[in-house]
Amino acid sequence: MDGSNILEIRDVGKAFPGVVALKGVSFDIKRNTVHCIVGENGAGKSTFIKILTGVHERSSGEITLDGKPFAPTRVRDAMAAGISVLYQELNVVDELTIAGNLTLGQEAHSFGFPKQDTAILEKAAGILASFDESISMDTLVGSLSVAQKQVVEITKALCSDCAVLVMDEPTASLSLGETRKLFDTVARLKASGVTIIFISHKLDEIFENGDYITIFRDGEMIETRSLEGLERSDLVRMMLGKVVVNDYVPSPAIQTETALEVRNATTRKLRNVSFDLQKGEILGFYGLVGAGKTEVCEILYGHPCAGEIRVKGKATRLDDVRKSLKAGLALVPEERREAGIFGLLGIRQNIPLMNMANVKSHGLVRRAEENRLADHYIDALSIAARDREHQVSLLSGGNQQKVVIAKCLNRDSDIILMDEPTRGVDVGAKQEIHDIIRELAGQGKSIIVFTSELQEVVQLCDRIALMYDGALRQIVQNGPDLDTDHIMKLVAGEEIEA
């Protein structure tokens, strides 16, 4: 490390129509270091990387690379300047050999026919061998493992003399052993003088590999500093920001009757997750991105797992959506547009779809019943719509979510799973949705809320299950003496004294 800056970023901003994704960030990246970038979804790190690699053009600000102004308008510009990316989705051609992949797009031509450029190939073979001597240049890329394909991509980047390599969640699809290998590669790259920008949601990896870290939040750069001496919980606090206001009111109707028991649920992502859910209770699952919240929701709604699940004391398998529904569970899914609403249909047609029995008599659908049901929920959840035929895709996000909730309520399930119930809805609608959830609990329904917003769990949930890296670390009781520092430590993976 000679201590000079390879990249200097000054007031770089990016505005999309209607959204400011990046609000003028400034920081330096030192030469020959592993520089980590962290932030929750929507913090602006992807936008920043896309600007750096020429996918997006910045709206404002300056970047200097090696002391020279740098303004890529295409991916090729960035590559020519020495910035390459190892994307999550690998850009290799399975049908070609490694040699073919490495020379793709740089073939020398003679009379229009490509010919092998031996100089490039020799250089590439040398680089490849320095990472993994066991792979030959003539191997078909399709026969390699994901980790080996990454090595091919890295080799390709080094062939074009890359000085900065961006790794975008490189371990997302790697096994444990492969991850170790990748970390060796990172160390070797650093030793050979490459600067690495490392993006990951996994804090362990950041602390293991990184030298410096930049924290993004809500489109702003919060801090850039050395990783040395940084506490995990401080890091998480900076990522999440916001002072949490605790105005939690306990659910009035919590009973000692157990609605759901999960014992030692294990999948590829989850390890021995066990918890109980009481009747009339709101249980929150909280953790950083990738901690395993979604997976817990999935094993309760259509995905298989090892371990035991009991619904109202009865052992039940919930590996099929219809089994879950029959057992008395219903889901308000995370992706509202993709999995929740029937956008082309009206509110009237959306609401009964989870439970047609309420609009049928003698086996036939009664329009009058559909109308009655729609009017009931439009009124009860105050859905702002022209009328019950209003096409759902034309409603606002909050009102769409209310339609999804209405569809779910019409099922009259005892256990309601809500995955990110207020994502992408405005503040007013958020409050209303929270009120609906509390009211449901008051009626004796059991509710599990999966959320990546600390404010939401703290405000809404009676107990909070804290996830880190596929494990449920602790279930804490909400109340006036709730310790948010303790929560941050747990979701950051810090060790705590028992």
Add this chain to the structure above:
Amino acid sequence: MRWNVDRIKHLLQTETQKAVLIGTLIVMMIGLSLATPSFLSVTNFTNVFLKVAVIVIIASAANLLMVTGHFDLSVGSVLAFSGILHAYLCKHGVPIEMSMLITCIVAMGWGGINAMTVAVLGINPVIATVGVLFIARGFAFLVARWDGGANIMTGLPMEFVDFGRELVFGIFPLAIVMMVAALALFLFIEKRTEIGRFAYAIGANLQAAKLSGINTVGIIALLYVIVALFAGLSGILQTSRVGLAAPNVAKGLEFDVIVAIILGGTAMTGGVGSTIGMLLGALVVGFASNGLILLGIPFYYQSIAYGVILIGSLMLNQRFTNPARA
């Protein structure tokens, strides 16, 4: 609801496509009756309706299938095969009623293959149903060959044609009665049954339909089987009416069916559409081609007009069915 200006305005806004189709029909009818004296005759109208009937019978079921976002390109071949099979069985001593039953079951078998490949295995319907298009057509020729010729026309029992030429209540040709029955059945399914509601839900958002516990595979499969059954029935009907079974009939029928459906406002991607719209679409196509023939316009212009109608109807769909469709 009372009929008043507001209600008519609202209907015109929401049902623009149907209004356009009805307008087109009226203009065509007036134009053709002025242009050719033979247009406004019972014989001509019967002919148009007999031709339209086959399309509408199959399209009633295929329309709801397309509402789920799926389609079937094998109907023409299944129709031809069913006609041949029915004639072959009757010629070789199987009682006519029994032969009809067997033919219908075999036709449902073709639908079952489509259901298996598309609904269960998730193969793209263009590829999967075109596969059945070729296979069924091949078997149609094969069965004709077993009989020893290119067509089956001789040696059929005397009463073979009775079914196809029957007039219900002494005036209505059976094909037209069946058309009305198929329309009524699918109007009923569309408006009053769970299957109808689920079909729209599947077309609007397959993933959400699955998460809502809807048996998506079962409904798509059922519709494929009904479409094939209707194609089989149409095959029996057509063969009986003309008293001749030829393996090369109904080529391109699948496109007549799809044009009628799309022209009627059903989206190829599913979620929107109606049986009434499909009927109007089929009538526009039927009268347009009848008019072109009566006006003595050469077949190549007819082919061009047909293509223009197909593309035009898709553009019409995008314009009218859904302003919000991304």
